[in-house]
Amino acid sequence: MQHNLLVPFKNFLIVLLISVACWQCQQVESQPVEERSDDEASVGLEEKSLEKVEGMVWIPSGVYRVGSEDKHANKSEGPSHEVKVSGFYMDETEVTNDEFREFVDATGYLTVAERPVDWEEIKQQLPPGTPKPHDSILQPGSMIFQPGPTSNLYDISQWWAWKIGADWQHPHGPNSDIKKKGDYPVVHIAFEDAQAYAKWAGKRLPTEAEWEIAARGGEPAKPFAWGDKLTPMGEYLANFFQGTFPDGNTALDGYGNSAPVKSYAPNGYGLYDMIGNVWEWTSDWYRPDTHVQNKQAGLKGCINPNGPSTSYDPQEPLVPKRVTKGGSFLCSEEYCSNYRPSARMATAYDSGQEHLGFRCVKN
Template sequence: MIRVRGGKSFVGTDSPEIPQDGEGPAREVTLADFGLEAQTVTVERFAAFVQETGYVTEAERFGWSSVFFSDEAHLAGASAVGSRLPWWHKIDQSTWRQPEGPGSTVEDRLDHPVTQVSWADANAFAAWVGGRLPSEAEWEHAARGGAEHKRFPWGNAEPNDEIVMANIWQGKFPRLNTMLDGYERTAPAQSFAPNSLGFYNMSGNVWEWTRDPFRIRSLSKPARLRNAQALTHSEKVLKGGSFLCHISYCYRYRIAARMGLSADSAASNAGFRVAYDI
């Protein structure tokens, strides 16, 4: 755990790249000091939690979850979760133990972020270790290294298909991943250079659940409709982007970027890290 000094800070940006996500405008916040784990919760730690408590995740209870596949067979298949996103598929028995469904395993990924965990699953683990999920403002403050204006955890330098700064997509999404960063899917939770405070992978790798409900602070009609949808589905805010993000498709590995997802959802690119009151 890293102790983060609070005080006056901000959340969001006055230069949003994806305005419909509610990235802006920036708003001032005052934060108390808090603790945040340097890395996301790993498969190994989550397995210990399950072993001790007998916890059963929501994906295990539902019997399926969402998995990314970009090969032609899957893209042309009928199992796509939605026609707009044909690379996402409803896969039976995809759980934290087998994130891509039957035949996959985490035995070679014990130091990787645990995935296929819902918001409730993340909260259950956090409570077990005496912590909680971070707020969106806390998450951004830690990712920036304080009340600094930074686009990414490392600064403002833009990663691309030749310059590796984090575990994001390189190539042409979704059919060509050159894996210049060395990973097709997740990377170890403690990989790539940490930010100025010592936090790993706050850009890319896996989306991270926060404790906050997803809302867009705007009076526009589209925002009102999106907020109503988010409320109906109990959506929560996730931060950081994932290994699937690319500037041409999902430019959400920026600190101010955000995503809303129903609290009972789980996916092969979503995990979490634990915060603590101090």
């Protein structure tokens, strides 16, 4: 997806916020992310005396296959290769509004979408010489889904809008709220917000490899988390978009927008909504060639892989991006069909969106 550098700043900002050279299997972070101390010797050891952690499920250590070269896959999803990971706990659901409120009430935390906009930070991600927009535009807010008729599926400004006053408590703008939605996934969460919650909860964000392994539910690698077909026997097993994108959602799966967590059956590990509902942050920086580098490193070099040490997206090289996984209620067969365990999206680290949330893991 390309953008025109001469479009008005507001449209450019939409593209920027939706999207924000060396590789190695051991992470070198420019932002603090809790690192794993596990080494090769710890992978595959018998897991003894596992304690039960409320609201989390155990993903066992082992050798797993990640990535995909299936006909459904995008180029950055391949090649398929093996990794070794140590066992870890994962939240059984996406972090909910009620859970995030506990964190905010305990700490007074303000999300990125609620803070004053820093023009000095934004302009570092824009072409040199980009003029500063009027102060009326540089107000706290986030990205909301606002579809209308479209003839060009490459023009995302036809369904995404920068909404001043949109944040986790007001998911569709200042006139919306989350009353009676305590069990819905929290959204409009930037990477920094997800990290802050995870640290407070004594957890961390999953690596891309951990997330993909967990999403497969202990099953062999298939195109979809549950097998070879998106809707086996006509059954909808996750919350995604049906109909004509972006303004013809038939909601055949029961939901036109996000759904309460646990609205669909769990996978083989007991995890809910790993596919669909809302996108989920991982701790990995994004590069389109991550899996290529992993496969070249071989299994010996890919033990608890943490992704690249820096970000690079050729479509927006100035914008630091993390990997998000799982797709959302906006993924359709005709556009953004990323409701697969191997699918990966590059998302600006400072981006908050109406269909972006997270879940945590714990060593």
